[in-house]
Amino acid sequence: MSEEIKVFLGIYHGHNATVSVLSEDGEFIASLSEERFRNEKNYSGFPTLVTDFILNKYPAENILGVGLPFKYMNSVFLSQTPESNLFFVMRNKLLAILRGILLRLNRRLHDKIYEAYKDHYAQKVALKQKLITAKALGIEVSKVRNFHHQLAHAYSAYYLSPFNQEDALVLTLDGEGDGLCATVSTMKNGKLKTISVTPQGCSLGWIYMDVTRYLGMKPNEHEFKVMGLAPFAKREHIDEVYEVIKSWIVVDDLTFKTKFDTHLSYDVMCKELATFRFDNIAGAFQLLVEERLKEWVGNAIKTSGLDTIVCAGGVFMNVKANLAVSELPSVKKMWIMPSSGDESSPMGSAIASYLRYCRTNELQPVVRSLKDLYLGMSVTNEEISAYLLEGDYDDRYEIEYVKDIEEVIARLLSEGEIVANLSGRMEWGARALGNRSILADPSKPELIKIINEYVKNRDFWMPFAGSILEERANDYFANPKGISADYMVMSFRSTPLAQKELISALHSYDLTIRPQVVRKEWNPRYWNIIKNFERKTGIGGVLNTSFNLHGYPIVATHRAALDVFEQSGIKYLVLENYLIHKA
Template sequence: LIEGRKVSYLDVFADKVAQVDNPYDMTCVANEDDAEGMMESRRRLVAQSLGIEPSRIDFLDHAGCHAYYAYMSHPTRSKPLTILVADGYGDGVNGSIWLGMPGGLLSPVLRTGQCNIGRIYRYITLLLGMKPNEHEFKVMGLAPYSNSRYAEKAYSILAETLQVDGIDFAYKVKPNDHFFHFRDRLGACRFDGIAHALQQRTEELLLAWMQNAIKETGAPDLCLSGGVALNVKANMLMAESESVASLFVPPGSNDESLPIGAAFFALAKTMFENGQPVDAVSPFTTPYMGRSYTDKECEDAISSANLSADIRVRKAGVQDIADVLAGNSVVARFDGAMEFGPRALGNRSILADPRQPEAIRLINLMIKKRDFWMPFCPSILESRANDYLQLPDKPVSTSFMSVGFRSTPLGRRHLPAALHPYDNTARPQIVNSRSNPGYHELITAFEERTGVGCLLNTSFNLHGEPIVESPT
C-alpha cells in the first residue's frame, strides 16, 4: 500500500477481518471497490433491522449533510447564503461550496476532493505525536507560542504543496503520501514552529478560498461546516474579513452533526418536492438538546453512589454558587438539558473565577490534566461582550464557542484565566437570558459580587473521558 501497488485490502488485512462477524450480506458486493454493491448491502441490513421496506432507505451525500446542517441551523434564511464545507473526506469529497437561496434547495457550486486542508492538519497532528482526528485543537492552541522565525522552514515546506486555484484547490508539489512527505521534510523543524506554520497556512488557504467562493456566489453572508470549521482561529479571521457580511458556525460542525444534517437534508428534499418553501423549517433555537434530569433522579444517584464519606447535600441556589465562585473555589455545574457539540456551554461545565490564573493549575491538577499551552474559555454576559472582546460590527455566531475573538484591554485584566495565555484571544460563549436563563442568572450574580460579567468555563469531565451526561 505504501509503495502504491494495487493490492487487495482484504488480502493485506486478512488476519484483521473476521468475515464471520460481518453483518452485511456480501453476495451483492463484488469487491472492496464496489460502492453500489455496498450501498445495496447496507440498505438491506438497515431495512431488516428496522422492519421496513428497503425502498424507504435513502442515501444522502456526506458533504450535503454538512451543508444542510449549517444552512438549516442558520437563524435567518431570508437572503442568499454561501456555505463552505471542508473536512477530512466523505463520499469522495473534502471541500464543497453551496449557495442557499430563500425557499429553495441548496445549489452545489463546487465539489472537490482536492481540498486537503483537513487531511494535512490531521497528518501533521500525528507527526507531532498527538492523536489525529481528535487533537487538532491542541495543535491550534500550540501555534501562537512560536513565531515566523522558527516557523519559516516549516511554512516554506507547507506552502510548496496545496494551493487555492480559483474556487478549487491544486498542488504546486503533490505528495505521493502526505504523512511521509511531511515526515521526511519537517524532521529538523521545531515542534512549535511546525504548529505555527500549519495554522498560518491553514488560515491563508481558508481565507483565500472563502473570498473566491463569495465572489463566485455573490452572497457575502457565510456559513461554515465540516470538521475544519472547528478551527476557531481561522473562523476569527473570516469573521473579521471585509468580504464577509455575516458569519454563522453551528455547534458540532464535524461528523457528530451529520445525523441532524441528514434529517434536515431529507426534510428539505421532501418539502421542495411537495411545493413547500424550505425556509419554513424552523432552525433549532438552542444547543441544549440532550436529556435533563429531575431532582429526584439526582438525589437517587447520590444515595446509590456508596460514598465512603458522610456527605450532607442540599440544593444550592444561584446566590450560594456565586458566593463560592467569588471566594476563589471551583464549581462543577450539572443543570438542565445537556448541550450538543464538542463544547461545554454551562449545563455540564466546570466553572471558576476568570481573574484567577491559579484556578487553571487547580483544575488541571485535580481534574483536567490538560497540556500546559491549552487555554480555558470564557462564558460572558451578552451585556459585557463588547467590554471584553473585539467583536466585528456584523452578525457573528457567538453562542457556541465556534468562533475566536481578540480581547480588549479590560478583557485581559478581567479574564486572564479564560484567554489564550500567549495571544490573549478567546473562544467565548456569549450568554443571555434567552439562551440559558439559569446560567445567565449565575453569571449575573457573580458579576454583582465581583464586577466581572464572566466565568471561566471548561467541560465537566476527566481528561480523555466523555463529558458528564447523567447524575450517575
C-alpha cells in the same frame, strides 16, 4: 414517550456516531452522540445506545424518514456493527492497506480504481448501512435514504443559520466525505447550486490531521491542540517551515490543488520536517490553513457575488482560522455550524430527509434556525436523590439540597472555589456550554494549574474558554460584524478589560478568547449563576471547561459526574439542586 410527535432522524455511523431528531415542524428537538453513553470518546460505529434512547421517546411508527449523511459509506465503520464478523473486519483492513500501497505507486490509477469502487462496492455497503439502520429502528427500509456527505454539511450550515431566509454562500470543508473534501455552493431563492468541488486527495483538513499525528497527538481528535500550540511559535521560525510546506497545497480559483495526494502527507512530513521544532511546525501549519482558507473564501465571494457566508465541516472547528476569515473585508455576515465536524452531519441529513418528504407530499418546508444546543438527556432531583441514597454517598461526602443553588454556586466561585456543575439537558456537540461544565473565577490564573493538575490533565499550552453574559459581550471582545458567539466556534480579539477580568479564559499568549455568550432565554439557570457572580465580583463571565477527565467524553448523567468527582480533585459537585462537598 412523545407519541404525538412525528419526527425525522439523521443517523451517522462513523467517527463520533450521532443521532439527531428533527420534528415535523422543522425544529431540532434532540441530538446525542454515542460516546456519552459508552464513555468512549469519539466512538465510531452504529449508535446503538442512542438509537434505543431515541426510540423510547419517539416510537418507530412516528418516524417519517431517516437520513444517512454518506452516499458511499466507508465500510470500516460497518465493521463495528453487531452484523459484522471477523471476515468482514479483516477484509476491510486489507482493502485499506492495499489502497495505501496503490496510492504510493500510482496516484492516477488509484483514483480510477477508487471511482470504480465507489460506484460498485461502496454502493453495496451503503445499502447494507440502510438495512442495518431500518432493522435497528424497526421501520421499513424505504424510509431510510443516503445523502451525500457534503450536502449534509451544506444543509446544516444554511438551514440552521440565522440567514436561512436569505441568499448565501455555502462552504463545506473537511478531511473527506464521499470522495470530496471541499465544496462551494450558492443558495439563491431557496435553491442550492454547487459551483465547485475539490476531490478528497487535495484535502487541507487531511493535512492538518496528519500534522497532528506527526506531532505525536491523536489525529481526528487533537487538532485543537495544534491550533492552541501555534501562537507560541515565533514568526521568523514559522516562516522557515512555511517556506517548505506552502507549495504542498494551493488555491486554484475555487478549488484546492496539491503536489501529492494528501493521504500521503504524513509520509512527506516525515521526510521534510525532521529538522524543525514542534511549535514552529504547529505555527506553520496553522498559518497554512489560515492563508489558504482566506484565499478560498475570498475567491468564492468574488465569484458568487454573495458576502453572507455559512460554513460547515471539520476544518471550521479551527476557531483561529475562523477569526482570520471573519476579518476579511469582503465578509459581511458569517455563521459557523456549531460542532461542525461529522457529528453535525446527521442534522444535515435529517433536514434532507425532511425536505424530500415535503416535496413528495407537496408540503411547504420550514426549517427553524438553530438556537441553544441543549438537546441531550436530563436527570431529575428525584433520580439523583435515589442514586445518592443507594450508593451511601452521604457516608463519604457532605450532601445538601439547596433551593437557591445558583446563588450558592456564584458564592463559591467568588471565594475562589472550583465547581463542577450538571444541570438541565446535556449539551450536544464538542463544547460544554454550562450544563456539563467545570466553572471557576476567570480572574484568577492560579486556578488554571489546579484544574489541570487535579481534573483535566491538559497540555500546558491549552487555553480554557469563558462564558459571558450577553449584555457584557462588548465589554470583553471585539465583534464589529456581530458574528454569533453563542457556541464557542469563533475566536475574537479580547479587550483590555477582558485581559484583566477574564485572563484565565483567554489564550495565554495571543490573548484571544473563544467565548460562549450566555442568553437568559436560552439557559436561565446558567445566566443566573453568572449574574450572581457579577453582583459579587463585578465580573460578567466565568471560566468554563468541559466536565470530564482527560481523554474521556463530557459526562452525561449524575452517575458519570459522580465517577469523575471521585476520581479527581474536584471539591464541589452540583447535581441539579444537590451540592456535594468533599470535607
